[in-house]
Amino acid sequence: MTDFARTRALFALPEGVIYLDGNSLGPLPKAAVQAVNRTMIEEWGSELIRAWNSRGWAGKPRELGDRIGRLIGAPAGTVVVGDTLSIKVFQALAAAVRMRPDRRVILSDSGNFPTDLYMAQGLAQLLDRGHALRIPAPEDVEGAIDESVAVVMLTEVDYRTGRLHDMPRLIARAHAAGALVVWDLAHSAGAIPVDVTAGKTDFAVGCTYKYLNGGPGAPAFIYIAPEHADVAEPALAGWFGHAAPFAFETGYRPAAGIERMRVGTPPLLAYAALEAALDAWEGVDMADVRARSIALSERFIAEVEARCPGLMLASPRDPAQRGSQVSFRFEHGYAAMQALIARGVIGDFRAPDIMRFGFTPLYLTEAEVVRAAEILGGVIGDRLWDDAAYRVAAAVT
Numbered sequence: 001m002t003d004f005a006r007t008r009a010l011f012a013l014p015e016g017v018i019y020l021d022g023n024s025l026g027p028l029p030k031a032a033v034q035a036v037n038r039t040m041i042e043e044w045g046s047e048l049i050r051a052w053n054s055r056g057w058a059g060k061p062r063e064l065g066d067r068i069g070r071l072i073g074a075p076a077g078t079v080v081v082g083d084t085l086s087i088k089v090f091q092a093l094a095a096a097v098r099m100r101p102d103r104r105v106i107l108s109d110s111g112n113f114p115t116d117l118y119m120a121q122g123l124a125q126l127l128d129r130g131h132a133l134r135i136p137a138p139e140d141v142e143g144a145i146d147e148s149v150a151v152v153m154l155t156e157v158d159y160r161t162g163r164l165h166d167m168p169r170l171i172a173r174a175h176a177a178g179a180l181v182v183w184d185l186a187h188s189a190g191a192i193p194v195d196v197t198a199g200k201t202d203f204a205v206g207c208t209y210k211y212l213n214g215g216p217g218a219p220a221f222i223y224i225a226p227e228h229a230d231v232a233e234p235a236l237a238g239w240f241g242h243a244a245p246f247a248f249e250t251g252y253r254p255a256a257g258i259e260r261m262r263v264g265t266p267p268l269l270a271y272a273a274l275e276a277a278l279d280a281w282e283g284v285d286m287a288d289v290r291a292r293s294i295a296l297s298e299r300f301i302a303e304v305e306a307r308c309p310g311l312m313l314a315s316p317r318d319p320a321q322r323g324s325q326v327s328f329r330f331e332h333g334y335a336a337m338q339a340l341i342a343r344g345v346i347g348d349f350r351a352p353d354i355m356r357f358g359f360t361p362l363y364l365t366e367a368e369v370v371r372a373a374e375i376l377g378g379v380i381g382d383r384l385w386d387d388a389a390y391r392v393a394a395a396v397t
């Protein structure tokens with residue numbers, strides 16, 4: 001059994017705050033502070049450029065990739081860490097599209113995160129060979145898979161509602177039609193059990209600043225199934241993805257396997273924070289995380305619905321159909337979220353009317369979930385949100 005009291009003690013959570021936004025930005029792991037300090041002082045400060053070899057900096061993208069791989073069912077040597085998720089989406093999609101040269105359709109869904117859709121639009125424009133992005137409603141994706149589709153590119157957990165796609169079913173449909181799949185696991189990695197190997201995923205990408213707690217702007221990851229890794233052509237032919245980066249050849253030759261998805265110099269200070277954050281997952285069983293996430297979110301829904309009849313559940317009611325977040329629709333959702341945050345309960349808001357709450361068993365307790373619902377009950381019941389100060393829109397919601 002996972003010891004969640006142990007994992008909670010690993011995080012620096014501010015006094016008086018109930019944090020229900022770890023699905024957007026995970027909190028600070030205490031060990032990350034020492035890890036970044038140590039990397040600065042003992043590695044960068046003392047070793048200078050020698051640290052690339054003496055402290056293993058050059059191997060970090062692969063080493064951390066293997067550690068993330070263990071959380072998503074990926075074998076060693078199939079995941080690398082680097083860049084941001086937008087870049088990794090582009091790389092995976094570009095490689096997959098090139099593996100289906102006779103097809104012109106990229107199929108996603110209208111609920112996908114905008115950057116994924118923008119990357120597909122940009123790629124289609126760049127290729128200039130008549131590729132089209134199709135975005136049916138999430139529930140219509142399966143029916144839209146046909147033999148014109150080159151790649152099905154989806155995010156497993158909907159960022160607004162938490163709705164889960166049936167990944168194995170959609171992969172089977174896509175493969176039966178001869179298409180490849182790219183899965184965005186931004187809201188899956190560290191949130192729910194994922195097995196890219198058993199699921200026969202072709203490409204998967206994700207970020208590390210949400211449930212993996214790697215810090216703001218922490219590097220992303222990319223997985224390629226072993227059978228594709230030496231075939232996938234890198235669209236971003238960076239020198240760190242070259243077969244021999246320090247030969248400084250004028251022509252590009254891709255590295256073997258997943259290493260070809262590396263692009264440029266890895267941001268080592270961010271890697272140090274991520275490495276420390278990943279230590280928190282030692283001894284954690286994802287089945288325990290899932291069970292506790294469901295218990296916490298079910299309790300939250302029951303407590304909120306008992307207190308706030310004006311809030312409409314926007315997430316699937318069946319926990320098996322949800323990721324690790326719960327969303328409610330409320331006409332004055334933005335102001336209500338600001339009022340809630342002012343009272344120490346941090347969630348977030350997604351336009352046009354979604355109040356979003358993340359459930360992160362590594363550091364969240366049932367008592368906090370109940371208390372958060374009580375405070376939300378006060379904000380809604382007593383119209384505490386109805387204050388001009390809470391209607392001023394911030395740049396980041």
Ligand SMILES: Cc1ncc(COP(=O)(O)O)c(C=O)c1O
Nearest residue numbers: 084085086113155159184186207
């Ligand atoms: C599903 C999904 N994809 C991509 C991104 C953003 O990617 P990036 O790390 O490049 O900002 C997010 C951000 O929340 C996301 O939820």
